[in-house]
Amino acid sequence: MSPISKRKSNRAWLLVTPMVMVVAFSAIVPLMTVVNYSVQDILGPDVRVFVGFEWFRKVLRDSELHGAFLRQLLFSSVILAVQLPLGIGVSLLMPRRGWRSSVTLVVLALPLLVPWNVVGTMWQIFCRTDIGMGGAALHGLGLSYNYTANPLDAWLTVVVMDVWHWTPLVALLCFSGLRAIPDAYYLAARIDGASPWAVFRYIQLPKLKNVLVIAVLLRFMDSFMIYTEPFVLTGGGPGNSTTFLSQSLTRLAVGQFDLGPAAAFSLIYFLFILFFCYVFRVIMMRPDEGQ
Amino acid sequence: MDRARITSLSTGPARIAALAVALAGALAGACGKKDEGGGGKQQQQQPAQADPAAQASREAAIQKWLAELQPSTLKPEQQLAELRWFMEAAKPFAGMTIKVVSETIDTHVYESKTLAKAFSEITGITVIHDLLQEGDVIEKLQTQMQSGENVYDMYVNDTDLIGTHYRYGHAVPLTDFMAGEGKAVTSPTLDIDDFIGLSFGTAPDKKLYQLPDQQFANLYWFRYDWFSRDDLKKRFKAKYGYELGVPVNWSAYEDIADFFTNEVKEIDGVRVYGHMDYGKKDPSLGWRFTDAWLSMAGVGSPGIPNGLPIDEWGIRVEDCRPVGSSVSRGGDANSPAAVYALNKYIEWLKKYAPPEATGMTFSEAGPVPGQGKIAQQIFWYSAFTAALTKPGLPVVNADGTPKWRMAPSPHGPYWEEGMKLGYQDAGAWTMLRSTDLKRRQAAWLYAQFTVSKAVSLKKFFVGLTPIRKSDLDSEEVTKAAPKYGGLIEFYRSPARKLWTPTGTNVPDYPRLSQLWWQNISQAVTGEMTSQQAMDKLAKEMDDVMGRLERAGMKNCAPKLNPEKDPAIWLNEPGAPKPKLDNEKPKGQTVPYDELIKSWQQQKQP
Numbered sequence: 027m028s029p030i031s032k033r034k035s036n037r038a039w040l041l042v043t044p045m046v047m048v049v050a051f052s053a054i055v056p057l058m059t060v061v062n063y064s065v066q067d068i069l070g071p072d073v074r075v076f077v078g079f080e081w082f083r084k085v086l087r088d089s090e091l092h093g094a095f096l097r098q099l100l101f102s103s104v105i106l107a108v109q110l111p112l113g114i115g116v117s118l119l120m121p122r123r124g125w126r127s128s129v130t131l132v133v134l135a136l137p138l139l140v141p142w143n144v145v146g147t148m149w150q151i152f153c154r155t156d157i158g159m160g161g162a163a164l165h166g167l168g169l170s171y172n173y174t175a176n177p178l179d180a181w182l183t184v185v186v187m188d189v190w191h192w193t194p195l196v197a198l199l200c201f202s203g204l205r206a207i208p209d210a211y212y213l214a215a216r217i218d219g220a221s222p223w224a225v226f227r228y229i230q231l232p233k234l235k236n237v238l239v240i241a242v243l244l245r246f247m248d249s250f251m252i253y254t255e256p257f258v259l260t261g262g263g264p265g266n267s268t269t270f271l272s273q274s275l276t277r278l279a280v281g282q283f284d285l286g287p288a289a290a291f292s293l294i295y296f297l298f299i300l301f302f303c304y305v306f307r308v309i310m311m312r313p314d315e316g317q
Numbered sequence: 318m319d320r321a322r323i324t325s326l327s328t329g330p331a332r333i334a335a336l337a338v339a340l341a342g343a344l345a346g347a348c349g350k351k352d353e354g355g356g357g358k359q360q361q362q363q364p365a366q367a368d369p370a371a372q373a374s375r376e377a378a379i380q381k382w383l384a385e386l387q388p389s390t391l392k393p394e395q396q397l398a399e400l401r402w403f404m405e406a407a408k409p410f411a412g413m414t415i416k417v418v419s420e421t422i423d424t425h426v427y428e429s430k431t432l433a434k435a436f437s438e439i440t441g442i443t444v445i446h447d448l449l450q451e452g453d454v455i456e457k458l459q460t461q462m463q464s465g466e467n468v469y470d471m472y473v474n475d476t477d478l479i480g481t482h483y484r485y486g487h488a489v490p491l492t493d494f495m496a497g498e499g500k501a502v503t504s505p506t507l508d509i510d511d512f513i514g515l516s517f518g519t520a521p522d523k524k525l526y527q528l529p530d531q532q533f534a535n536l537y538w539f540r541y542d543w544f545s546r547d548d549l550k551k552r553f554k555a556k557y558g559y560e561l562g563v564p565v566n567w568s569a570y571e572d573i574a575d576f577f578t579n580e581v582k583e584i585d586g587v588r589v590y591g592h593m594d595y596g597k598k599d600p601s602l603g604w605r606f607t608d609a610w611l612s613m614a615g616v617g618s619p620g621i622p623n624g625l626p627i628d629e630w631g632i633r634v635e636d637c638r639p640v641g642s643s644v645s646r647g648g649d650a651n652s653p654a655a656v657y658a659l660n661k662y663i664e665w666l667k668k669y670a671p672p673e674a675t676g677m678t679f680s681e682a683g684p685v686p687g688q689g690k691i692a693q694q695i696f697w698y699s700a701f702t703a704a705l706t707k708p709g710l711p712v713v714n715a716d717g718t719p720k721w722r723m724a725p726s727p728h729g730p731y732w733e734e735g736m737k738l739g740y741q742d743a744g745a746w747t748m749l750r751s752t753d754l755k756r757r758q759a760a761w762l763y764a765q766f767t768v769s770k771a772v773s774l775k776k777f778f779v780g781l782t783p784i785r786k787s788d789l790d791s792e793e794v795t796k797a798a799p800k801y802g803g804l805i806e807f808y809r810s811p812a813r814k815l816w817t818p819t820g821t822n823v824p825d826y827p828r829l830s831q832l833w834w835q836n837i838s839q840a841v842t843g844e845m846t847s848q849q850a851m852d853k854l855a856k857e858m859d860d861v862m863g864r865l866e867r868a869g870m871k872n873c874a875p876k877l878n879p880e881k882d883p884a885i886w887l888n889e890p891g892a893p894k895p896k897l898d899n900e901k902p903k904g905q906t907v908p909y910d911e912l913i914k915s916w917q918q919q920k921q922p
Contacts, residue, residue, distance in 0.1 A: 069825075069868045070485060071465035156673045174597065174676025175667075177842060263598030264675070265842030281452075281600065282831040283459045 057296075063289035081290035091291070093266060094274045101185070101270060102249040108189050109245055110238070113196025118226070120201055131201075134194040146258025149187045153259075173260065177267035180260050184268050187255055192248070196241045203237035204230060243306050250299070271295060371411070371441060375404050378438035385435065386775045390787045399506050399771040403762060404439050406502050410759040411441030417760055419473030419744060420451040423703045424531040424780025428767050432776070436766045444763050450680075451475070452600045458747075459827045462487045465751045470760035474747040476517035476527050477607070477819035481826045482747065483520035486871030489748045489757070490524040502758045504765050511770075511785045513808070514743035516622050517818050521637045521873065527745030530768055531700075531782035534741035534816045535608055536807065537563065537570075538686060538697035540712070541722040541909060543577075543584065556580065562906035564727040567614070567661060569904030570695050574669035577692035592669035593682065593691040594662070596841050601679030603834035605662070607819060609740035610696065614658035615731020616649050618892045623820025624736060627892045630829070631655055631855065632822040632862075637873040639824050639862050643855040644883040644893045650855035651848070652887070653896035654731035659840055659847040661729070665695075666841070675841070686721070687712050695726060702781040702804050719802040722909055725812060730900050741816035743784065783808050803913065810916035824865055824875055832857045 064082065067075040085091055116134070121127040140148070153173050155161035164171040173183040211229050220228070253272040256262065262269035275295060279288035379400045389396050419425040429446035437443050447469070449457070454474060461468040462485065482488035495503045509515065509525075518527030543549060544561055553561035557572045564570040577591030596602065611617065612629030627633045631650030632642045642648035649655060666675060671690070674682060683701045686694055689711025705712060705719065712720045726739045746764035748757050766772060774788045778797070781804060783789050789808050798805035807813055823829060832854055840850035862875035887895045 067864055067868060068463070069865065070463060070487070073868045073870075075864075075868050150676075154673055154676070156671070172672055172675070174673070175842070260676075261598035261678075263838050263842065264596075265598070265839045265844040267842065267844075269598075277831065277835070280456065282828055283456075283463055284828065285463070 060289045060292050063285050064293055066286050068285045077286065081287045082294070084287060085290050085294060090266065090269075091271075091274055094269050094271045097267075097269065098250060098271045101252070102246055104185055105188055105192075105249040106242060106245055108185070109193045109196050110241065112189065112193050113241065114200050114234070114238075116193065116197040117200035117204055118230070120197070122205065131198070134197055137191050137194050140191070142254035143258050145187065145191050146255040149183065149190075149255070150259050153183050175264055177264055180264055180268050184256050184259060187259060188249065188252070191255070192245060196245065199237045199241045200234055203234040207233045239306070239310050243310075246302065246306075247299070250302070375439055375441065378435070379404065382435040382439065385431065386772055388778070388791075388793045389771060389774050390785075390791050391770050395506075396771045399504070399769055400439060402504060402506070403436070403766055403769075406504075407440030407442050407759070407762050410755070410762070413756070413759050414443040414445065415470045415756060415760045415763060416445045416447065417471045417473070417763065418447040418449060418454055418457060418469045419530070420454050421448040422531070422700050422744075422780065422782070424776060424782045425473065425744070427776060427779040428530075432767050432772060433763070436763050440762065442759050442763065455827055458749075461749055461751055467749075467752045467756070470748070470752050470756045471764055472747045472749075473530050473744045474527065475818065476514070476529070476743050476745050477823070477830075478747075478826045479518055479520055479526060480819070480821040480823040482526050483522065483821060484824050484865075484870040484872050484874065487749050487751065488526050489750055490520075490522075490526050491518075491528055491746075491748075492524040494748070494757075494761070498754060499758055499761050502762050504769060506770060507765055507768075508770065508787075511787050512768075513784060513786055513789070513813075514741075514745070517741075517743045518745045518747075521821050527743070527747045528764065528768065529743035529745045529784045530764070531776075531780060532741065532743040532784050533698055533700035533782050534807065534813065535696055535698055535726065535739050536723040536803075536816075537693070537695055537726045538721060538723050539563065539693040539909075540691070540720060541802075542720040543589075543692055544909070549581065552576075552580065557904060559904055560906055560908070562908045563724040563912055564693075565905040565907055566727050566902065567695075567729045568901050569906050570693070570727045571661075571665065571901070572904045573693055573906075574665060578669040581692075587690050589690050589692055590669060590671050591692045592665050593685055593694045594666045594670050594674055594696070595677040595679060595682035596666050596675040596838075597678050597681075598834065598838040599678045600831070600834055602837060603830050603832075604679060605696065606659075606833050606837060607830055608696075608742070609737060609817075609819075610662065611650075611655050611658045612737050613726055613732065613739060614654055614661070614729030615733065615736070615894070616652065616654045616658060616892065617736060619733060619735030621735075621737060621814060622817035623822065624892070628820045628822040629737065630819065630823055630858075631893075632858070633878075634822045635876075637821070639822055639873075639875040640878040641862070642858040643852075643880070644886050645880040646859060646878040647886050647893075648855060648859075649893040650858060651851040652893035654729070654892075654894055655851050656847045657729065657731065657900055659837065659851060662837075663841055663847065697723065699723060699804055699807075700780075700782060702801060703779070706781075706800060706802070718799055721802050723803040723807065724909060724912060725807075725815075730897055730902055731894055737817050738812075738815040740818065741813065742818040744782075806913050806916050812916060824862060824870065824873075828861050829858055832861070 065076060065078055067077050067080075120130050120134075137145075152158045153161045155165050155172060161171060161173075171179050173179040207229065211233075212225065215225050215229060251272050252270055253276065256268045256270065257273055257276075260268045262273045275288060275291050278284050278291060282288075379397065383393070383396065383400070386396065391399065419428070425446075425448055429448050433444040433446040454472065455478075457468050458472050458474055458478075512529050514529040514532045515525060518529065519525050550561045553573070553576050556576065559569075561573065561576075564573055574591035577589055579591075581589060581591075583589060595605065607630060609629045611631060612624065616627075616631055617624035617629050618627045623629065626635060627649045630642065631648050631652065633640050633647045633649070640647060642650040644650075644652050671685070674685075677685075683698065684704055685691060686697065687701075687705045687710050702723075705721065706717075707713065708717060714720055728738060732738075746761075746768070748760065752760075767776070768784060770785065770787060773785050774791060774793065777783050777788050777794070781801060788794060789805065794805055819826065836845075836850045836854040836857070839845045840847050845853070859877060863877055866875045866877060883893075886893055
């Protein structure tokens with residue numbers, strides 16, 4: 027059979043023009059404004075000095091920003107290392123059908139419904155050693171815990187808070203993935219006498235691959251941009267121990283109104299995100315083995 | 318002080334910050350033509366025509382609000398005449414809506430909820446008086462200054478920014494305004510000389526830029542009832558060799574802190590502490606330092622209201638031009654005195670304050686002394702007076718008098734006679750040039766209303782933030798003085814002149830103040846030593862001043878000194894001073910009752 031021949035038409039461009047306009051106004055114009063800012067020292071509406079790449083050099087050499095970047099990577103890695111297995115585990119334990127399944131889904135979704143700044147405030151109070159249930163309980167057990175003064179305690183508290191907040195998302199995604207596996211697979215496994223581990227390893231886990239990629243993508247991106255919860259809980263402290271990239275950027279752009287350095291920082295941050303998006307895209311677009 | 322900030326930032330982490338940059342750019346870039354009205358639809362409203370019904374309604378409003386605005390230092394007919402003047406002067410602006418903003422303290426809550434309503438009913442000008450946290454007020458102000466677009470028609474902005482307003486030239490000098498384009502809307506009974514904090518809002522050009530609306534000081538706070546107990550006095554003297562009383566120096570403060578936290582430990586079954594402070598990494602941590610903490614230790618030069626040539630931030634000026642904050646440029650921000658000040662803050666916070674204090678912000682720590690477990694606080698904002706006099710609190714007697722008192726703050730070993738002794742600031746009405754003249758005039762009427770004699774005494778009793786001598790001298794205030802724990806005595810004494818705000822040496826308060834809390838928070842955890850933190854802070858302040866020098870400012874732009882060996886500056890007379898061999902001289906205290914008597918005997922300034 028000969029391939030269907032298509033006539034070329036430029037009318038398609040007309041159809042995409044509105045979208046191009048929308049993207050131009052919502053993304054390209056603001057981005058170019060940031061680029062414009064990144065090469066200036068802006069001290070007022072009439073006080074601007076062209077500085078070339080001075081802010082880029084400064085940002086790239088700033089040891090505090092290096093620290094914030096490394097902390098950010100470490101945080102995202104820890105979050106993924108904890109939330110993925112935990113989310114899969116929770117989803118495997120969830121009832122598949124009936125009212126118990128509905129109740130579990132609702133309960134599990136509750137942390138996802140809490141606004142981010144409320145999450146921070148809840149944990150701030152919960153972990154206080156004088157009035158917080160969690161902090162006082164740890165003290166009662168004889169543990170020396172103070173997330174406001176001890177960097178390790180602060181880190182653990184931020185991680186546990188994030189795990190509480192976002193593991194349900196991973197669990198819900200995995201649960202949907204598990205529900206999508208046809209019963210025939212389980213039937214075949216039972217006939218073959220497969221162990222629960224073998225069922226998980228050779229049926230469930232491979233079938234969860236696509237939802238897991240989405241879970242990793244979502245959790246990595248969100249954790250890489252985390253701001254509100256640690257801002258409320260620790261303010262980035264003690265010291266710089268829980269200061270992540272977005273907090274440094276916000277401080278520079280909004281707190282200090284240092285628009286030039288903040289613009290350079292934004293662009294570098296944006297390029298990082300773009301790079302990671304590209305990596306994930308490549309992984310997601312890779313065909314499944316054996317297909 | 319950042320809950321409002323949290324709300325505004327919680328919609329998305331880095332995206333918001335980047336968006337802010339982009340948005341500001343879009344505004345600054347795209348809006349070549351300024352919206353002179355600055356108020357959109359509001360601007361298009363026409364002034365209400367003379368309307369007998371409206372006039373009658375405003376007259377009725379005056380009669381109604383007279384009852385609310387009691388007591389007053391004015392006679393009833395004077396008060397009535399002053400309110401009528403506002404009604405008449407506002408006629409060209411009737412029907413307009415103006416927007417003003419201030420921080421959230423009792424005084425401004427009263428203005429926002431009550432005085433704004435009264436003003437609207439009396440004048441026909443609708444006032445939206447927003448209340449934000451202090452940091453957010455500065456953010457809004459900064460946004461208007463950066464973009465040139467009207468955000469608010471007037472701001473109640475701390476006079477800490479006087480150096481910034483003067484140098485950038487964005488603020489309108491009120492002295493000029495009152496004599497020129499605002500003459501017709503300036504009350505003949507404003508009585509500007511009656512204000513106690515005028516010097517705070519006056520720039521080096523001797524012009525007033527900021528009119529005080531509320532004023533507060535940072536004083537020493539202590540439990541008078543505990544300090545008067547014979548058993549505790551005996552135990553203290555036995556251990557430290559001198560009387561328990563109001564500490565005159567930091568050595569005595571430290572001893573008293575140690576005494577209550579580690580010796581007394583419990584009073585009436587309650588765990589007590591000899592010190593209270595806050596240490597969360599937050600912009601308010603910066604205020605803890607920029608609000609004169611360094612000068613209390615002895616940083617800076619003698620001079621009132623601010624040290625010259627070096628102020629309490631450690632910034633040296635020459636002919637009004639900042640020349641540096643590092644010792645290597647002749648500044649004082651990383652001198653031995655500054656490092657000592659930071660060391661003591663950290664040491665006391667960790668050794669003597671409740672453990673949870675390290676995670677608190679300014680506003681979270683403020684009410685803690687009212688819970689009844691704190692014996693003293695070296696750095697206590699009198700803006701919390703009203704909150705600590707509420708009946709039923711553990712620190713208030715059954716008859717409504719406080720169990721606590723306020724007194725002059727002790728000073729550190731580097732401090733010398735003639736230097737400021739603490740922090741006092743005025744939240745002050747400030748208008749920017751980027752606001753349309755008509756809106757400024759209408760807002761100026763409201764600003765004057767909130768500080769007018771017809772209103773100010775009543776406002777004082779609500780918020781306890783005095784601004785007028787006539788209020789402080791009034792019989793009503795004399796009668797009420799015993800309830801306020803020394804506040805009135807302080808304000809009536811000449812001592813109050815030693816408490817002043819951030820001075821005119823600071824060329825860009827919003828940018829420079831951000832550097833403090835970030836560096837200090839690292840010293841608190843030990844990531845850096847105090848010396849390293851202050852070195853870094855001083856360098857970063859010099860960097861910002863270098864940028865200001867490069868870009869230029871309207872008045873008195875910085876001109877940095879070249880760097881030289883710090884030893885050269887340290888060996889010259891005056892600040893920066895070299896390290897003392899003994900930073901802990903013997904503790905010295907004074908009985909509170911004697912101190913008050915000496916204040917009462919001195920003539921009012």
